[in-house]
Amino acid sequence: MESKKRQTKVLMFPWLAHGHISPFLELARTLSKRNFDIYLCSTPINLASIKKKLTEEFSNSIHLLELQVPTMSGLPPNYHTTKNLPPHLMPTLKKAFDRSTQNFTKTLKTLKPDLLIYDTIQPWAPAIASRHDVPAVAFISTSATMTSFMFHHHKNRGTDFPFRNIYLHDHEENKFAHLLQSSENYYEGKKRFFESLNKSSGIILIKSSREIEGKYIDHLSVLTGKKIVPVGPLVQDPMNENEHLSIVEWLDKKGLGSTVFVSFGSEYFLSKEEMQEMAHGLELSGVNFIWVVRFPDGKKTRVWKETMPKGFLEKVGERGLIIQGWAPQVKILEHPSVGGFVSHCGWSSMMEGIKYGVPIIAVPMHLDQPVNARLLSEIGVGVEVKRDENGRLVREEVAKVVKEVVGDKSSGGVMRKKERELSEKIRVREEELVDKVVEELLKLTSTL
Numbered sequence: 001m002e003s004k005k006r007q008t009k010v011l012m013f014p015w016l017a018h019g020h021i022s023p024f025l026e027l028a029r030t031l032s033k034r035n036f037d038i039y040l041c042s043t044p045i046n047l048a049s050i051k052k053k054l055t056e057e058f059s060n061s062i063h064l065l066e067l068q069v070p071t072m073s074g075l076p077p078n079y080h081t082t083k084n085l086p087p088h089l090m091p092t093l094k095k096a097f098d099r100s101t102q103n104f105t106k107t108l109k110t111l112k113p114d115l116l117i118y119d120t121i122q123p124w125a126p127a128i129a130s131r132h133d134v135p136a137v138a139f140i141s142t143s144a145t146m147t148s149f150m151f152h153h154h155k156n157r158g159t160d161f162p163f164r165n166i167y168l169h170d171h172e173e174n175k176f177a178h179l180l181q182s183s184e185n186y187y188e189g190k191k192r193f194f195e196s197l198n199k200s201s202g203i204i205l206i207k208s209s210r211e212i213e214g215k216y217i218d219h220l221s222v223l224t225g226k227k228i229v230p231v232g233p234l235v236q237d238p239m240n241e242n243e244h245l246s247i248v249e250w251l252d253k254k255g256l257g258s259t260v261f262v263s264f265g266s267e268y269f270l271s272k273e274e275m276q277e278m279a280h281g282l283e284l285s286g287v288n289f290i291w292v293v294r295f296p297d298g299k300k301t302r303v304w305k306e307t308m309p310k311g312f313l314e315k316v317g318e319r320g321l322i323i324q325g326w327a328p329q330v331k332i333l334e335h336p337s338v339g340g341f342v343s344h345c346g347w348s349s350m351m352e353g354i355k356y357g358v359p360i361i362a363v364p365m366h367l368d369q370p371v372n373a374r375l376l377s378e379i380g381v382g383v384e385v386k387r388d389e390n391g392r393l394v395r396e397e398v399a400k401v402v403k404e405v406v407g408d409k410s411s412g413g414v415m416r417k418k419e420r421e422l423s424e425k426i427r428v429r430e431e432e433l434v435d436k437v438v439e440e441l442l443k444l445t446s447t448l
Contacts, residue, residue: 007037008445011065011113011134013104014042014141015121016097017082018266021046022348023141023207025053025062026234027117032061034438039111041065041104043080053236065107070099083266094121101128108132114445117205123192126199135444138200141207142347144228145375146368148220154194155223163215165378171391172370203227203440207234207347209433211425212354213375229440232433233351233426238330247290247332250321257339257416259288260361260406261332264344268365269294274393275307278342278363281398282320283312287406288337289320292327333358339416340406342398345369345376354381355427357420359405359412361385363393381419 010031014024021042028038038061040050047064054062069080075092079085085093105128108116116136118125126136140147145166152161153176161167168176197204208230210217221228251259262278264270270278275293282289293307313320329349332338333356341353342361350372353360360382362373376382383405386397405412 005035007035008115008442009037009111009113010039010115010117010441011108011111012038012040013116013118013122013125014040014139015119016043016046016080016093018046018049019346019348020119020141021050022236023234024117024119024139025050026236027139027205027207027231028062029058030231030234030434031438031441032058034434036061036438036441038062039065039113041067041107043067043069043077045078045081049083065111067100067107068103069096072096072099097122098124104128108134115441118196120193120196123195123199126196126201130199135201136199137203137205137441137444138197139205139207139231140197142368143350143372143375144206144208144213144216144220144230146347146371147206148216148223149371151194151197151220151223154191162219166216166371166374168370169387169391171387171389175366176370197224197226200226201444203229203444205229205231205437207231207351209233209426209429211422211429212379216375227440229437230433231437232430233355235348235352235355236330238328238334244328244331247321247323247327248335251290251332251335251337254288254337256336257409257412258406259290259337260285260340260342260402261329261338261358262289262291262342263327263329263349264292264294264363264365265346265349266294266326268344268346272307276309277393277395278398279309279312280395281393281402283309283316284395284399285402285407287319287340287402289316290323290327290332290338291320292323292325292329294325330356339412340402342402345372347372350376354419355423357416357423359383359415359419361401361405363398379422381415381422383415 012024012028014020028040032038044066072092075089075096079089101124108128113134116129116134117139118136120138120140129136149161149166204226206228209232210230217228217230330352333352338358340361341358342363343349345362345364360376362376362382362384364370364373373384377384383401385401388394
């Protein structure tokens, strides 16, 4: 009788942000189905939220390992995550994370993995792995477009990015300069993001597909001198849960493709001015909407009503549904009544919109989002809301684009058709893509 093939033991080590942990968890699910034994390492506060998402199917193949982050003044354990972290504590969290090298080393030595898959903010992780003869691979959870855009401006300061459709507006330039600078801070002056990529063992994994941004994947490969291996969109399937039936029932009463879903992610909070312009824009559009509103931890529940324009809720009536806090985004996007998605253009949200064939109304805020919004426009599956010269949201522009995408059956229909075709191309190649990822990872482990 043939003996069972030995599993490949992988240690996964994401940065302490929900937007990073989720793609790592989805990659863990994918690899665990291909004879990989996964150990995901993070802080107790992050692991507590992951446990809720792990079904029995993965209980024997995905294991959670606690990373003990050193105690620092003003940073209690419940802040060992970026979720609800006051912005002024971000440098402290990064510093504490960097000081967890000793604990991470103990974990690596005890586990003795065949491979480390790590995030782009901790160049010390692959360095530790190298000292213990463990190959280490970086995993980028944002777009190749943004990563190559950053890499280009880091390596070729003062020169234009070679792809003219990807650019920044004047009001976005300062934020981008700060982003480049902040990726270099808090690690003894070294450029942590670029150093993390440079330390990757021959290949770099990226949450993407060639169908969406093939030329940017190729350009990133040239810039890094490494093979870029796309792992697919890594979109979680909707969970069968009954607690949000009221949202589905509300959508069931709306016409096909007649509703726009509005959400700006879990870690960005609109200012009062931005909320007012968005509210007026939705009112002017005349389109049905579901709007997820969020505020920093500790704000009173009634605060969103105080932030909305006077009489807004009465004016929109049954046309609008406002949800405070969390909403089942994937379940909403897959509903046939949803015909548009007002998004901040975080990469994971973009992948979800594309998978479910929902055209994206781009309202980028910061970080990689402006570049992602330009990519959406280039591939024809989204329209960006124009801001004024100072970068402020304008209600008339919000209304105009919402009407164009959801209200206009002609232009919106063309976009939906294009997006569904793109989604199908990605779906058809999904297994082939995973085969390639597995092949590349096993090449690394077989050299041990």
